[in-house]
Amino acid sequence: MFNFFRSILSLLKGMRVTGHYLVRPSTVVTQQYPENRDTLKLSDRTRALLSFKYDENGYHKCTSCHICEEACPNASIHVIDRPKPAVAKNELDHFIWRLDSCTFCNLCVLVCPFQVLQMSAKFESAVYDQRLLIYNLTTYAGATGPVLMKQPDVESRKKLIEPRSVYDGPTSLEGFDLAGIKP
Numbered sequence: 001m002f003n004f005f006r007s008i009l010s011l012l013k014g015m016r017v018t019g020h021y022l023v024r025p026s027t028v029v030t031q032q033y034p035e036n037r038d039t040l041k042l043s044d045r046t047r048a049l050l051s052f053k054y055d056e057n058g059y060h061k062c063t064s065c066h067i068c069e070e071a072c073p074n075a076s077i078h079v080i081d082r083p084k085p086a087v088a089k090n091e092l093d094h095f096i097w098r099l100d101s102c103t104f105c106n107l108c109v110l111v112c113p114f115q116v117l118q119m120s121a122k123f124e125s126a127v128y129d130q131r132l133l134i135y136n137l138t139t140y141a142g143a144t145g146p147v148l149m150k151q152p153d154v155e156s157r158k159k160l161i162e163p164r165s166v167y168d169g170p171t172s173l174e175g176f177d178l179a180g181i182k183p
Contacts, residue, residue, distance in 0.1 A: 096134065
């Protein structure tokens with residue numbers, strides 16, 4: 001009988017908090033959220049989506065060294081080398097990042113020797129199809145920016161790279177494993 005009264009008392013305490021917010025809606029902390037997306041300021045330390053850093057010419061510095069892939073505790077990152085490199089010894093073809101299995105531990109960002117990776121503050125990533133949570137972070141397949149900048153003109157640089165989109169590349173949901181080998 002004592003537990004019954006204690007449970008009722010606990011329920012009334014909770015309802016008192018709910019009633020407080022019902023009568024004073026201005027004290028609710030999250031009441032502005034989807035309307036204030038444009039002005040929402042998140043902390044600089046927010047870890048939301050992984051992204052590549054590009055220089056002013058749109059080139060990255062990823063040498064396809066696979067250190068981030070080895071550091072990832074749950075294999076959310078897979079780096080695929082270009083099969084026929086044009087200029088450098090190793091050239092990046094695809095940088096696959098699986099948001100659906102990432103724990104946002106930030107180890108990939110910390111171990112990257114070229115500071116190519118960063119965690120952005122963009123946090124909205126709700127989708128209806130799980131395949132949309134597997135990203136290719138690079139915009140082109142080819143050598144790094146410093147190697148490409150050794151080419152004399154823009155047209156010769158364009159011949160050495162192939163454009164890539166966010167959803168390019170092999171994914172396990174398309175019948176491929178992450179190494180790009182058909183099962």
